[in-house]
Every structure is written in structure tokens, then in C-alpha cells.
Amino acid sequence: MVNKEEYYKYIINNYKVHDIVIEYGKGTYLYDNNKKKYLDLTSGIGVNSLGYCDEEFVEELKNQLSKISHTSNLFINENTVEAAKLLVQLSKMDKVFFSNSGAESNECAIKIARKYSYDKYGFGRDKILTLKNSFHGRTLTTLKATGQEKFHKYFYPFPEGFIYGEANNIENILSKLNKNNVCAIIVEPIQGEGGVLPLSCEFVTKLKKVCNERDIILIFDEVQCGIGRTGKMFAFENFDVTPDIVTLAKGLGGGVPIGAVICNEKTSGVFKYGDHGSTYGGNPLVTTAAKYVLSKVSNTKFLNEINEKSLYLINSLKEIKSDNIVEIRGMGLMVGIEVRGNVNEYIDKAIEKGVLLLSAGNNTIRLLPPLTITMNELKKAISVLKEIL
Numbered sequence: 001m002v003n004k005e006e007y008y009k010y011i012i013n014n015y016k017v018h019d020i021v022i023e024y025g026k027g028t029y030l031y032d033n034n035k036k037k038y039l040d041l042t043s044g045i046g047v048n049s050l051g052y053c054d055e056e057f058v059e060e061l062k063n064q065l066s067k068i069s070h071t072s073n074l075f076i077n078e079n080t081v082e083a084a085k086l087l088v089q090l091s092k093m094d095k096v097f098f099s100n101s102g103a104e105s106n107e108c109a110i111k112i113a114r115k116y117s118y119d120k121y122g123f124g125r126d127k128i129l130t131l132k133n134s135f136h137g138r139t140l141t142t143l144k145a146t147g148q149e150k151f152h153k154y155f156y157p158f159p160e161g162f163i164y165g166e167a168n169n170i171e172n173i174l175s176k177l178n179k180n181n182v183c184a185i186i187v188e189p190i191q192g193e194g195g196v197l198p199l200s201c202e203f204v205t206k207l208k209k210v211c212n213e214r215d216i217i218l219i220f221d222e223v224q225c226g227i228g229r230t231g232k233m234f235a236f237e238n239f240d241v242t243p244d245i246v247t248l249a250k251g252l253g254g255g256v257p258i259g260a261v262i263c264n265e266k267t268s269g270v271f272k273y274g275d276h277g278s279t280y281g282g283n284p285l286v287t288t289a290a291k292y293v294l295s296k297v298s299n300t301k302f303l304n305e306i307n308e309k310s311l312y313l314i315n316s317l318k319e320i321k322s323d324n325i326v327e328i329r330g331m332g333l334m335v336g337i338e339v340r341g342n343v344n345e346y347i348d349k350a351i352e353k354g355v356l357l358l359s360a361g362n363n364t365i366r367l368l369p370p371l372t373i374t375m376n377e378l379k380k381a382i383s384v385l386k387e388i389l
């Protein structure tokens, strides 16, 4: 039987793991090897959007596995086309590139933005502006894109060409653009890892206007906040603007690794034959999962329920009287509770009581439950949160 000693013996020690061996999951619950049951408000960091082992999802994947799981992108497969078509129809954008993860989606978006600018303006307009406190991935380029100093250590040299501006401060952003060398701005509509910090509508509207005026590609990193998480199919819908590129991963596959880059008409023709690629990207197995997730989440009733659950969750949390709570914030089922004291201690207490939570930033409890969580499960989670806070 696997134990923590073997985990540390065989796996490189780069994660802070809980002392729990998960054996299986069903719905919103996870079960460990001692048969202890946990109400899961982490959804594998925003991945298991439909919870665990949704029966139809499992059936669809089994069927696909018995037909074909992988072909490479040298051949056409129906699932890949259908998943892309769904993404295009739902976003009202133009075309999709499939990757395997959030970081790869962002890498791809950065390449598209740089090539768009190079094709049109030549050398020298290659800077990417990202926001302070952002998180965009763990590859060297997306680490550098991440606007947090603590990620820019050890792995020198990092790729060049990134500058950082302040979220919700359009004057600050404008001051970074006066050298006319910026080709793209990347933002998370809600900063996830940074502490569940939504951008303001006013800021996003102004950002879009500035990008249009200066022909700067606006990229929304919706890796964590896309695909129903905010109560809309795409987070950008909350802000009434459509970016030039949207990057996705996590919840899109409901548990299998898939990423996607959706482009509008301005950016969809930038890559030509040979400019980019991915061996696995959008293979028939993972696009079966994405098709299933997209068809479930895009249902109006499903989205309405996310909004009802969100309202209940946020209001109930705001009613908790505790000096340990600094602020409740978020959108949909992406909610942050900024706390006083050590966030990990609250998380450990919740685990003892059978509830799994995430942290974000320095001092925020982050809730990312499966989108399918029920009202009763939410009630249970809230009562445990009340106790530990």
C-alpha cells in the first residue's frame, strides 16, 4: 500500500502535499485509503468542473478509448473539430488551437501576439505587458509572464520582453505603453493564484479601448476562471468585452489534460503552416471530454444554478461574524476568503472536519468546488467554514 514515505522516496519533492492518499471520488466527495470521506472544494485546482466520475462522462471516455485515443495532428478527427466548433460558437470568436495545459495555452497566445506584431510592424514591438500579482504558468516564458518577483529566481536566463503593470490602474498601464513597443497585454479577469482578485469592469473596458486604439492584442488568461467558473461560460462575458485571444485549460477537460487558445478574426490567421504545433494537442480522447464538459456547462439552467449557488455561498460567508475574516470576494464558484493568521492552519482544521480547501496569495482561502456541487453540500461546507473561522 502506498504511503507518504514512498511518495517522498520516488517523487521529486516540489509539492506541499497533504498526508492523504486519495483512492477515488464520486460527485463532490473524495475518499481516502482509510475510507474517510472529504467534501471537496478544490476540484483538483479548478479542473474537475463536473465533479468526480460523472457517469455519462466516464461512459463517453470509455467508448472513445475503445475506438481511438490518439492520432497526432497529421489527421483529422471528428471530436477535435466538434470541440473546436463548440468553443467557437459559444465564444463567438473565430478559430481554436488545442494545447495540453494552461502554460502551453499562454505560450501559444504569446507567440501569436508576437508574430501578429512582427508581420505588421517588423522588429522592436515585442513586449508583453502582464499584471503584477498575476500567475500564468510554470514554463520559463510563462513564469516570466507571471507578475510576481518570487517566481523569477534560480532559472536564469529567463526569456526577455515582459513588463508589468498594476491591476485596476489604467493610468499606470498607459505609462508603460509610451515607448510603443508593447504587442500584447495579458490579464486574468480574476487573479486566481494571486488571491482571488477580480478586475474591475471599468478597468477592463478601458483596457480594451486602449488595446483597440493601439493595435495591441488583448489576451484573457481564463485557464482558471473560464468554462462556467464565474457563472458565465467565459469570464470575459462578465465584463462586456471580447478579447482578441482567450486561453483555457483546467475545467475544459473535466479531469483530462487539455488546453485551448481561442482567437478572434484578427488573430486566427497569424500562424501559418509550421509556426506552432503539439503532438498530443486536442487528441480524440481529450476532446471527447471537452465536448462533454462544454455541452453540460453551456446549458442555461446549469449556468443559472452556478449563479444561484454563488449568491448563496458569498452571502452566507459574508454573514459569518469573525475577526479572522478580512474580506470575502470572487465571482461564481471562484471565491476567496482573506483571513488573519496562517491560512494553512485553517485549511488543516477543515481537513480534520472532512472539508478540502485551497489557499491563494499569502492569506486567502480559495474555494473552487466542482460546478456541480449541490446546495446541501454548500450548506455543509459553509457550516464547517463557520466553525474553523
Ligand SMILES: Cc1ncc(COP(=O)(O)O)c(C=O)c1O
Pocket: 101, 102, 103, 104, 106, 135, 136, 137, 138, 188, 192, 193, 221, 222, 223, 224, 225, 249, 250
Ligand atoms: C490563470 C492561470 N494561468 C495558467 C496556469 C497554468 O496552468 P497549467 O498548470 O495547466 O500549466 C494556471 C494554473 O494554475 C492559472 O491559474
